[in-house]
Amino acid sequence: MAGEPQADCLFCKIVAGEVPATLVRETETTVAFRDINPQAPTHVLVIPKAHYPDVASLAAAAPQLAADVAKEAGRVAAEDGAEAYRLVFNTGSAAGQTVFHVHGHVLAGRGLQWPPG
Ligand code: AMP
Ligand code: ZN
Numbered sequence: 001m002a003g004e005p006q007a008d009c010l011f012c013k014i015v016a017g018e019v020p021a022t023l024v025r026e027t028e029t030t031v032a033f034r035d036i037n038p039q040a041p042t043h044v045l046v047i048p049k050a051h052y053p054d055v056a057s058l059a060a061a062a063p064q065l066a067a068d069v070a071k072e073a074g075r076v077a078a079e080d081g082a083e084a085y086r087l088v089f090n091t092g093s094a095a096g097q098t099v100f101h102v103h104g105h106v107l108a109g110r111g112l113q114w115p116p117g
Helices: 010-016 055-061 063-079
Strands: 023-026 030-034 042-048 086-088 104-108
Touching: 010 030, 010 042, 023 063, 030 063, 042 063, 055 063, 063 104
Parallel strands: none
Antiparallel strands: 023 030, 030 042, 042 104, 086 104
């Protein structure tokens, strides 16, 4: 069922505490943790605790939860002292998505090129 934990999902395991992560924030509905392979001084992943494969399916099924993720991204950036940041949701393997539990990448602390690669 949509939103239910998936046994083979790395980020569901982080939510369950079965895989360690460097947590930076947690709410009733979301978790934020540092990316294991950071691409910027601030590189934090914000996820809903519930499993949805990508941001569009999250927003369609649970719009308030999508809003929670976006709000948390702003808080993460603010707590890292970032005035500006980029919030990226890679969607689909051709766009670089490797973990199919929706996650927003909060990137900050260096110059961020536009357009992105
Ligand atoms: P994406 O490629 O957009 O699906 O992003 C997945 C991200 O998860 C990558 O930036 C990885 O570095 C990161 N990642 C993979 N495993 C872990 C982990 N155990 N803890 C934290 N970040 C991870
Ligand atoms: Zn999951």
